Amino acid sequence: MGSIEIWGPIWFYKLDTIIQFFGAIVALLIAYYTYKAYKLSSKRSHLYFSLAFALISLNLMIYSVVLPIWAIVNIGSAFIVDIISRPLLLTAGQILNFLYIFSYFMAYALLIFVYSKIERRSMIAIVTLLTLIIALYSSIIARYYPVQTFTGFNIIGLLLLSFIVYFTYNNHKQKKSRSSGLVLSAFLLISASHLLTIFVSLNGIFFVFGHIAQLIGYISLLMVTKT
Amino acid sequence: MAGRRNKLQIIIDILTLLQEKEKVKPTHLLYKGNLSYDRLKKYLTELQDKGLIIVVKEKDKTFYKLTDKGYNFIMEAKKIKELTEAFGL
Numbered sequence: 682m683g684s685i686e687i688w689g690p691i692w693f694y695k696l697d698t699i700i701q702f703f704g705a706i707v708a709l710l711i712a713y714y715t716y717k718a719y720k721l722s723s724k725r726s727h728l729y730f731s732l733a734f735a736l737i738s739l740n741l742m743i744y745s746v747v748l749p750i751w752a753i754v755n756i757g758s759a760f761i762v763d764i765i766s767r768p769l770l771l772t773a774g775q776i777l778n779f780l781y782i783f784s785y786f787m788a789y790a791l792l793i794f795v796y797s798k799i800e801r802r803s804m805i806a807i808v809t810l811l812t813l814i815i816a817l818y819s820s821i822i823a824r825y826y827p828v829q830t831f832t833g834f835n836i837i838g839l840l841l842l843s844f845i846v847y848f849t850y851n852n853h854k855q856k857k858s859r860s861s862g863l864v865l866s867a868f869l870l871i872s873a874s875h876l877l878t879i880f881v882s883l884n885g886i887f888f889v890f891g892h893i894a895q896l897i898g899y900i901s902l903l904m905v906t907k908t
Numbered sequence: 909m910a911g912r913r914n915k916l917q918i919i920i921d922i923l924t925l926l927q928e929k930e931k932v933k934p935t936h937l938l939y940k941g942n943l944s945y946d947r948l949k950k951y952l953t954e955l956q957d958k959g960l961i962i963v964v965k966e967k968d969k970t971f972y973k974l975t976d977k978g979y980n981f982i983m984e985a986k987k988i989k990e991l992t993e994a995f996g997l
Contacts, residue, residue, distance in 0.1 A: 711991075714988055715988075715992065718916065718988045722915045723915055724915070730995065730997055852996030856996075863994070
């Protein structure tokens with residue numbers, strides 16, 4: 682996922698894009714509802730939360746769009762290559778790769794800010810800058826070390842998500858509601874998807890399992906919005 | 909209605925009071941809403957501006973009533989509140 686390469690079995694190529702697109706829609710829906718919550722409450726945490734899910738949606742949308750473009754570039758015979766020059770497509774791919782990594786890390790950083798009740802703008806600005814640097818660096822090295830970047834992306838994602846799982850677990854322990862349970866299981870499943878995809882280099886089937894975990898995670902989140 | 913409430917919760921509380929009865933006097937809202945006069949007035953003005961409630965004058969007395977838009981709003985606000993609570997916000 683991180684370095685925009687094809688990792689899983691061939692039969693799964695289009696299905697992964699559909700799963701990511703579905704996740705993007707669910708994330709957008711949560712961003713929309715929490716933005717409405719912000720308009721009602723004027724709480725900055727609601728705004729950051731909404732922004733975080735908008736970034737997750739952007740990240741998943743990029744995946745759905747980037748993979749086909751990348752495939753066209755790699756095949757090198759598609760008619761689009763004749764319209765837009767190959768170097769330009771590669772540059773676009775790198776920019777999208779940067780946006781992909783940045784949006785994902787920034788989204789989870791924002792969620793951690795919300796759950797840790799950190800609202801200081803200077804702190805958020807520093808983390809944003811650091812995330813920009815990490816994303817820029819990752820998008821550059823991804824071209825030369827795709828496996829390492831991919832693994833690194835999933836490990837960082839897993840680390841960030843473990844904080845969110847911890848916060849949502851505490852929330853569920855307190856509320857003990859069906860919705861809070863769904864939120865906890867959703868973040869657990871998304872974490873599991875990162876854990877599984879770390880092992881993709883061993884066997885491509887982990888890519889499939891990772892996506893299935895992610896799909897169930899986003900279905901859980903969708904169920905929260907429908908409660 | 910005890911405890912520290914955020915703006916969303918206060919709005920839901922006010923609208924729920926108006927939903928329970930056909931029309932409500934400001935004093936009743938003041939008492940049940942657990943708000944200072946100034947804060948209540950601020951919220952009522954905002955809700956009125958948004959078309960969620962209307963003022964009704966009857967025999968020199970002022971009442972507040974929930975509009976259809978207000979009714980739909982409270983349903984949605986409750987849903988949003990449940991969502992934010994589910995996420996622990």
